[in-house]
Amino acid sequence: MSRVTLHRIESGSPSVTVGALVNAAEAVGLTIELSTTRPPVEERDEQAPVDPGMVEMVRVGDYPLLRAAVWQLDADTVLDGFEALRTYERNWRHLDHATVGTQEKALIQALADRYSKGVLLV
Incomplete structure (x- = not known):
């Protein structure tokens, strides 16, 4: 490997x-291994399903996908529904859709129902 390549790395x-x-x-004694298995995702249903009328304000830290999307904001930040x-x-x-829980799915659907006639514009 050339010095230039090492510098680029x-x-x-x-x-x-x-x-x-x-x-x-490998030169420094590390091995790289690729795996096709994903860690199991545990479903968490701590709260009742989201009521479409109650999505006016959303706390960022309560929803993992939203937290990942706005990583630069504090977990206690509250966004309006829109x-x-x-x-x-x-x-x-x-976003990693495989990790979304049922509570967050319900929130996303409730937000879409309230603000975009039930359609998620992605």
Whole structure:
């Protein structure tokens, strides 16, 4: 491996190939392993289903996908319902849908029902 490639790896350059990253990892004694299994997702139903009339204000920390979408905000931040729906729609392609719980699914549907006639615009 050339010094230039090693410098690119160290600086985080996007032009480095995966093969070069694997070679650098092996050179320092690390092994890279790919796995097709995902950790199990536990369903949590702490609260009752969301009432469409009660989605005026949404606390960011109560919903993991919303928290991931607005990572720069504090968990105690409260968004109004319309802003929460637009945040979900704007960041939909970046979110891990396999980890969404039933409570958050109900919230997203309630927001869509209230603000966009039941349709999530993604």
